[in-house]
Amino acid sequence: MEPSQSSKKLRPGxxxxxxxxxxSSSAASNKLPVLKQLNRYxxxxxxxxxxxxxxxxxxxxxxIDTFLTHLLSSHHLVIADTHCxxxxxxxxxxxxxxxxxxxxxxxxxxxxxxxKELGTNHHVEGEQQEFFLLSDILPEDCALRRSYQQQRLExxxxxxxxxxxxxxxxxxxxxxxxxxxxxRATYLQHLGDAHNIQLGRADNLVFVDELIDQIEQYxxxxxxxxxxxxxxxxLVLREHMRKKMHKRINPGNHLFDQYYAxxxxxxxxxxxxxxDEKEGPxxxxxxxxxxxxxxxxxxxxxxxEATTMTVTCLFCETQCDQWEIAIQHLKQEHKFxxxxxxxQLDFYQKVKLVNYIRNQVENKTCIVCEEKFANGVDLLxxxxxxxxxxxxxxxxxxxxxxxxxxxxxxxxxxxxxxGRADDEGTPDCVTGEDPDTQLQEALVGGRLSExxxxxxxxxxxxxxxxxxxxxxxxxxxxxxxxxxKFQDAEEKEK
Amino acid sequence: xADAAPAARGGFRxxxxxxxxxxxxxxxxxxxxxxxxxxxKEAEKEWVPVTKLGRLxxxxxxRTLEEIYLFSLPIKESEIIDFFMGVTLKDEVLKIxxxxxxxxxxQRTRFKAFVAIGDSNGHIGLGVKCxxxxxxxxxxxxxxxxxxxxxxxxxxxxxxIGKPHTVPCKVTGKCxxxxxxxxxxxxxxxxxxxxxxxxxxxxxxxxxxxxSARGSTGTLGNFAKATYAAIAKTxxxxxxxxxxxxxxTKAPYAQYAExxxxxxxxxxxxxxx
Numbered sequence: 001m002e003p004s005q006s007s008k009k010l011r012p013g014x015x016x017x018x019x020x021x022x023x024s025s026s027a028a029s030n031k032l033p034v035l036k037q038l039n040r041y042x043x044x045x046x047x048x049x050x051x052x053x054x055x056x057x058x059x060x061x062x063x064i065d066t067f068l069t070h071l072l073s074s075h076h077l078v079i080a081d082t083h084c085x086x087x088x089x090x091x092x093x094x095x096x097x098x099x100x101x102x103x104x105x106x107x108x109x110x111x112x113x114x115x116k117e118l119g120t121n122h123h124v125e126g127e128q129q130e131f132f133l134l135s136d137i138l139p140e141d142c143a144l145r146r147s148y149q150q151q152r153l154e155x156x157x158x159x160x161x162x163x164x165x166x167x168x169x170x171x172x173x174x175x176x177x178x179x180x181x182x183x184r185a186t187y188l189q190h191l192g193d194a195h196n197i198q199l200g201r202a203d204n205l206v207f208v209d210e211l212i213d214q215i216e217q218y219x220x221x222x223x224x225x226x227x228x229x230x231x232x233x234x235l236v237l238r239e240h241m242r243k244k245m246h247k248r249i250n251p252g253n254h255l256f257d258q259y260y261a262x263x264x265x266x267x268x269x270x271x272x273x274x275x276d277e278k279e280g281p282x283x284x285x286x287x288x289x290x291x292x293x294x295x296x297x298x299x300x301x302x303x304x305e306a307t308t309m310t311v312t313c314l315f316c317e318t319q320c321d322q323w324e325i326a327i328q329h330l331k332q333e334h335k336f337x338x339x340x341x342x343x344q345l346d347f348y349q350k351v352k353l354v355n356y357i358r359n360q361v362e363n364k365t366c367i368v369c370e371e372k373f374a375n376g377v378d379l380l381x382x383x384x385x386x387x388x389x390x391x392x393x394x395x396x397x398x399x400x401x402x403x404x405x406x407x408x409x410x411x412x413x414x415x416x417x418x419g420r421a422d423d424e425g426t427p428d429c430v431t432g433e434d435p436d437t438q439l440q441e442a443l444v445g446g447r448l449s450e451x452x453x454x455x456x457x458x459x460x461x462x463x464x465x466x467x468x469x470x471x472x473x474x475x476x477x478x479x480x481x482x483x484x485k486f487q488d489a490e491e492k493e494k
Numbered sequence: 495x496a497d498a499a500p501a502a503r504g505g506f507r508x509x510x511x512x513x514x515x516x517x518x519x520x521x522x523x524x525x526x527x528x529x530x531x532x533x534x535k536e537a538e539k540e541w542v543p544v545t546k547l548g549r550l551x552x553x554x555x556x557r558t559l560e561e562i563y564l565f566s567l568p569i570k571e572s573e574i575i576d577f578f579m580g581v582t583l584k585d586e587v588l589k590i591x592x593x594x595x596x597x598x599x600x601q602r603t604r605f606k607a608f609v610a611i612g613d614s615n616g617h618i619g620l621g622v623k624c625x626x627x628x629x630x631x632x633x634x635x636x637x638x639x640x641x642x643x644x645x646x647x648x649x650x651x652x653x654x655i656g657k658p659h660t661v662p663c664k665v666t667g668k669c670x671x672x673x674x675x676x677x678x679x680x681x682x683x684x685x686x687x688x689x690x691x692x693x694x695x696x697x698x699x700x701x702x703x704x705x706s707a708r709g710s711t712g713t714l715g716n717f718a719k720a721t722y723a724a725i726a727k728t729x730x731x732x733x734x735x736x737x738x739x740x741x742x743t744k745a746p747y748a749q750y751a752e753x754x755x756x757x758x759x760x761x762x763x764x765x766x767x
Contacts (some may be wrong), residue, residue: 050589153592155601164587203629261628265603266590274626277602300715301623301670302593302606308686309711314660357742413686414705431725 049089052096059088077108079136084268086148093145095134108132117289143200149267156264160206171209174216184208204260211259226250311411314357315380325416329371334380336389349398350416356397358394358406368392540572540716551577555750559617563645563729565745568699572640575619579643584615585636586697588718590628592702607631608715609638612697620645620694620722622715644696647728651678659701663731667724671709676724679704682693686728689716698725 008117019315046062050069053075058067058193064082071077085091099107111131136142163184180187197215205211206461215225222231226246231237241247247422249256254270257263262271269277310319311326315334320326330336357367364373373379382391405413499540521760543549550556559578562569565588569575575583588608594601604624609632621639625631649662659676667674674691679702685692687705694705745753 150592157590157592159589161590201629203632204627223597261605262626265605265626278599300719301713302587303608303715304589304713306712347704347706404683405686410686411688414688414707416706427590 021316022092022162047089049092050076050096052099053094060092064088072391076130077104077132079415080133083269084136084149084266086145086152091144101417104132109137109139123326153264156206156261158349160203161210161262163206164203166431171211171212174212174219187212194240197246200249200260204262206261206264207259211256214256226446245296301392309409309414311415312407314354314359314412315377315383323412325413334389335384339481341391345418349414350401352402353397354389354410354412354416355406356392356399356406358410359402367396498718505526505721514659520686541577543571543573543758544760545570546754546758546760547571548574549754550746550750553753553757554565555753556746559643560645567746569643572637575640576644579613579617583611583617583640584613584614585609585611585639586693586695587632587635588693589714590631593624603759605631607635608718609635609639610694610697610718611636611643612694613699614697616646618646618649618694618722618725620718639668644722644726644727646725648700649678649728651680651702654660656681659734661700661704661725661728662733663727663728665724665731667720667722667727669719670713672711672713672716672720673708674717674724675706675708676700676721676728677706679763680757688717690717694718694721694725700725706731 029151046059048057049060051067051070051074054392056070058070060067068079068082071079079085082088093108098413110131111133112128113131114128134141136145167181167183168181169187170179171187173187173190173194175191175197178190180190181457184205188199188202188205199205199211199215202208218225219234219237222233222235222237223229224241225230225243226241226244226248227250229240231240251272257270259311260271260415262267262274265274266277310321311323312319312389313326313329313334315330317340318329318333319331327338330338340355345353350380359368360370361376362380364379366373366379366382366386366388367387368383368390373380373382499548524648525762534535537752540554541614542549543552547556547562547567548598555733559575562570562574572763586609587684590605590607592603593606594603596602605628606622606627609621612623616730617757619639619642621635623634625634647662648658649660650658651660659681660677660683662678664675664677676695679686681702683704684703685695685700685703686713687695687703688707691705691707695705705721707717707720732759739761
């Protein structure tokens with residue numbers, strides 16, 4: 001009989017697959033359930049996607065199995081380790097333009113495998129069929145898979161962060177029906193303390209709402225969580241779970257893998273394999289800081305984030321990523337050279353000036369002549385025309401009310417360069433030149449009065465002779481033997 | 495006979511108490527290992543101090559944490575901090591992130607936890623820990639944060655009325671390429687700064703402060719550490735009101751030397767928590 005492709009189901013024999021796991025066989029391998037459950041990313045709905053090589057549509061990632069069988073039977077294309085691909089749909093979308101019937105040989109590895117007759121395990125003699133394997137042997141593919149993995153892991157961690165901090169979680173307890181509100185951690189704590197249902201530490205869990213829904217389903221069907229046996233009613237079920245200590249999740253039940261963050265950690269590995277990993281020595285030789293078994297190095301440089309704070313322009317709505325860029329923008333767009341305008345002002349005066357400008361701009365008033373305008377654009381036009389992009393009169397802005405930030409979380413204030421980075425030793429760094437302050441008088445030359453004042457406050461005899469250079473040196477050198485009195489003690493004395 | 499059988503059964507299982515203990519030991523290790531076997535009981539585990547300082551604290555010879563800071567004694571047991579400040583300390587997870595390291599067997603990904611701890615009234619600590627599971631990393635980071643708790647000195651900006659509310663003087667902290675400067679602010683200003691130092695300053699109990707940051711503030715780890723260093727410096731700076739000479743007192747080790755020699759048996763190696 002002529003072997004025709006349509007009548008026989010062509011399957012590669014066991015020798016052909018490079019890895020022991022088979023993509024198309026199902027029930028035997030318990031990795032597939034892992035695949036199905038973990039194949040969630042951004043919780044997007046399954047979407048219709050075109051096949052790689054033809055125009056047939058499949059709903060991915062829901063119908064991933066049908067898709068894979070189709071690929072195998074129609075195109076002899078096998079995708080290796082589909083459970084390692086975090087975002088299957090994007091993966092297919094990525095490869096579709098790059099793969100065509102023409103360049104299959106270049107992109108995929110080609111395997112030859114004997115052909116099996118449909119329904120039997122006999123190999124048809126002499127028949128060899130070409131199969132194409134799309135796998136991470138190709139560095140491009142490997143990098144792609146890694147990036148999907150990384151993205152998914154970060155998404156999971158974000159979700160976990162939300163669940164950790166969200167205090168609006170309300171749910172009735174599964175057992176005692178009391179209404180619990182607060183964080184998910186308190187709910188899980190209650191389940192653990194009051195009813196001894198151990199689901200794991202809240203920090204390890206993600207998608208807690210769904211997990212509890214699942215548990216609830218089990219309980220409603222009178223099915224035991226651990227052994228999955230059915231019982232006649234609730235009380236019998238609870239007795240069974242109590243006696244057999246089944247009030248916890250069966251570690252072998254892969255349905256629950258998706259709720260534990262550790263399963264998303266390494267590509268294609270579940271928690272058992274992660275636990276079995278041996279901590280080998282790190283490659284690359286010497287690392288900064290010492291590495292103990294779990295890598296508890298105090299390396300603070302890992303945590304990088306793109307932008308911490310955007311800086312809004314003083315006069316318009318433009319947002320800049322960095323303070324220097326904002327300064328440039330001010331100079332170019334508004335002809336306001338911040339550094340030259342500010343010049344010799346000290347830190348507090350700069351702060352007051354910035355807050356004053358923000359206040360005026362918000363009220364659509366000119367910063368120099370105090371003329372009011374209808375909107376921001378008019379104001380800018382006026383300031384350009386009358387050349388009012390300069391330092392206003394001191395008594396306009398040098399007021400105490402402008403110590404307080406006009407704008408909430410003002411990025412501009414956070415990088416007002418002090419100019420004197422190492423000035424911690426100079427006298428007037430202790431406080432600003434505000435006339436209100438007591439210590440103003442205590443600056444060099446006036447310390448005597450201050451010391452006497454302090455002495456009166458502390459109401460104890462003061463042996464320390466007053467301010468001479470020699471004494472300041474002495475106090476420096478004897479500093480180590482002086483004992484510093486702490487805040488509370490000082491408060492109590494006063 | 496009828497009594498013997500149930501008794502035997504009870505003996506077999508060890509009765510309620512030890513069954514609770516069995517469960518407590520957590521027989522077959524289930525999901526989420528380290529899930530606090532017998533969770534409620536864990537909190538009451540006896541603390542057996544292994545350091546001299548721990549022994550003194552446990553036996554009430556040292557009354558406040560400040561006495562330890564006075565002599566700059568290194569704190570190696572987090573239970574000491576718990577003893578003085580257990581309830582008031584609040585921890586906050588700043589970030590959990592995956593980190594990878596290259597080993598012979600390939601790349602290893604782990605979770606790294608950044609945790610800040612503080613009581614919003616004069617103490618702050620920061621900790622980092624890496625681990626396979628999120629909960630383990632967080633727990634380890636909290637312990638390290640507790641060990642790094644430092645006192646925070648607060649002062650006044652102008653008039654000395656009410657409670658201290660801002661940093662006593664301009665202080666700078668540096669970590670990596672990030673330099674953070676804390677500047678005193680008048681009462682009511684609030685904390686002017688990026689989210690990370692803002693959180694830390696709030697946890698330290700500083701109500702008003704200007705911040706000025708330089709360097710690559712995108713490395714939030716270094717940013718946090720630099721802020722912590724700046725806050726710690728508030729007690730390192732000698733201001734005029736501290737010039738008064740105080741009488742020297744004996745260090746706790748010297749003062750209680752006899753007590754220690756009688757009651758403390760030094761342990762050579764401590765199993766890591």
